[in-house]
Amino acid sequence: MSNDLTSIPCVLMRGGTSKGPFFLASDLPADTAARDRLLVEVMGSGHPLQIDGIGGGNALTSKVAIIDKASREDADVDYLFAQVKVEQRLVDTSPNCGNMLAAVGPYAIERGLVQAHHPRTEVRIHNVNTGKVIVATVETPGGQVVYRGDTHIAGAPGGAAPVQLAFLDAAGARTGKLLPSGHAMEQIDGADVSLIDCAMPMVLIRASDLGVQGGESPAELNANRELMARMEAIRIQAGERMGIADAGNKVIPKPVLLSAPQHGGTLQVRYFMPHQCHTALAITGGVGIATAVATPGTLANTFVGCDAVPTLITLEHPSGALDVGLSRSSEHAPVVASVVRTARRLFEGRVFATTPIATETTQWTSAA
Template sequence: MQLAIPFMQFRGGSSKGLYFLASDLPSEPAERDQLILAAVGREARQIDGLGGAHPLTSKVAVVSRSSRPDADVDFLFVQVVVGENRVDTTPNCGNILAGVGPFALEAGLIPVQGDTTTVRVYMLNSANLCELTIQTPNGKITYEGNAKIDGAPGTSAPVICNYLDVAGSICGALLPTGNTKDIIDGIPVTCIDNGMPVVVINAQDLGKTGYESCAELTNDAEFRAKLEAVRLKVGPLMNLGDVTKKVVPKMTLIAPPQNGGHISTRTFIPHTCHDAIGVLGAVSVATACILPNSVTEGIAVIPEGNPKNLSVEHPSGEFSVELEQDANGHVIKAGLLRTARLLSRGEVYVIV
């Protein structure tokens, strides 16, 4: 039989996903995940689901009112691993997070507060908080505006995202190996987690310029095998265990900026080169740039002042990150701009 499940679909940042109320899904995780797979699509084409046959369009948000005094809503991110009939709830997704505030308003989970509404989101994947500020002029949410982000067409109303103390949210420490720099298979790497576990590597150390197209990097089997060998070895060192079937850590090649930014990147999620860069991945890379003795030294251009505004270049543009440090140099807040738009709402039918 077919079961009808209420949903909304949002473009969040440069990703797209299905948003569900937790109360509309099974409470048991394994059963919930099977329903999500049925809704998005189990096989590579996702022909029998609503996914887009790509990691950036095979994402899900599960949202509920929070019982925490410091949060309005709880958010669980679920990545459907395309073609593998499984999900991964290890990482966060800052792009899908950008749609959580609008979804909470559309679903009636929280009231509008004025011309702007701030939604405090507790991220269940990492046990961290993020404040989202949404445009609600005249007491209604709007998606119209002049904010533009690379990786998404047109302009929209801005969604301001302030991540609060996310260092070590997945791995337990900003530098989970205890080192600013490690040597893996003879290759210097910086393993960092400021909201997203990332392994930062100088592209030249893997025989690349760092300016190659995504297709060129993805289709280079020899290069990808070398990159995956490093990823599998750093997984346990980053307290992630066996990462064979995980989408983290993300692997990011870096090179000097080309277009007026502070660092150029090519990121893999985990085996396909990302057309852009993930929100929290950009935060982690930007943080690596300001750490003394990381692999970014001599490659990244570091701005003055505090907070520091860093532009992370990627294949389809750039991503600006504002990092605020305390007196000891620790990053205590990461701010950035996203946009989101409601695409559809209704019921998805799944076979049970």
């Protein structure tokens, strides 16, 4: 083994329809800038194929999860999500990722951060990006994590053991308000929009207002330069109204195109990350869109009418559909959004970098 390279323990995992390396916080630099430089190198960012790193050349496969012991009493572990850009040498920790979240529970149990129970184990996950707690229920028969199973999710091949995720109070994940601008619906650049912050800050837009049907493939939408330019202009203005400074250099808010369902669902959606259309649907996006459906006056709500909670919202996306269950313990209690995902451990080992690192106790500041 070469002695001029730094090696860091990591586990590559698929979570839902995303994948990326999982690291213990203690194995990474405590300094944020040094950590981000290391992640950029490890993933190979700055090249469209990430040829000199372990990233997959796509936003869905250029994600990182950093796990630590819980910093608050109502959680078992801390989870910091990092979106490492592909062609830019940048790391964005402003959003959460609900798909990668599906692998946090299994990882934490197998790393000994959480004690497993038979037949399943609840892992309370503090998402450091948003300051919110999500409960993951992991199948652990005999006290061991299992990955094999018969649960199928759109956008991932084959079957696997289910991981249920319950977002306990996702509203105001980044801005502190479900409707950051104070309006359920408003206009930007001649289009009706709803600015919503629930698990993920988003700007919801009627597809027809931007000259598309809403059922186009991701490739078709990505190639529509006029659409992408107009949507980016709306997104940046939406960020300003939501109090998200310099949205042009961030991946939030996410733009979402809404249209009538084609296959018996509640809504047809196209979710952008923000400069590529997701080939399926981000879980945080699904949670926010479903909550918007049940929020009177929003654009999503006007498509389907006012659905009372509890309800099941089915969101059609390019790879199939996502079911989001909405419930609440009482009339005025926060809405709990639940989804079922799967995860899989892909490989475990060490990843190499030329950057020397010095690790200390990592200090994070919650975004809440």
